[in-house]
Amino acid sequence: MRIMLSLAGLLVVLAIIAFTVKKQVNSLAPPSSPPASASADNDAATTPITSPPQQRVQQVQDDVQRALDQGAARAASEAQ
The missing domain is CATH 1.20.5 (Single alpha-helices involved in coiled-coils or other helix-helix interfaces)
Structure with a gap:
């Protein structure tokens, strides 16, 4: 019984880690389209x-x- 609870807890922890890693990897991906409001001035940010x-x-x-x-x-x- 103790082994089953340990395995269940381990699976829950692994699921949480996998979910967090997936969110982090998706946040690193470049945006699919360029910003729509790029102005023509000389500012490097725009x-x-x-x-x-x-x-x-x-x-x-x-x-x-x-x-x-x-x-x-x-x-x-x-x-x-």
Whole structure:
């Protein structure tokens, strides 16, 4: 009797783990369709992934340079 209850408990635990793993794997899958509200501005978060790689690289470089400039300006203003 004790063995039967142990096996039943083990099956319940395995079912819970399998369900959790299935949900996690499904959440990692990419969305089936691109976002419908992608705007045409230069913000990296709203640029569609279908843009050419050179354009994406240039956009990232511009964003990094802008962030560095903002950090330098903030550091200069705090130093004064």
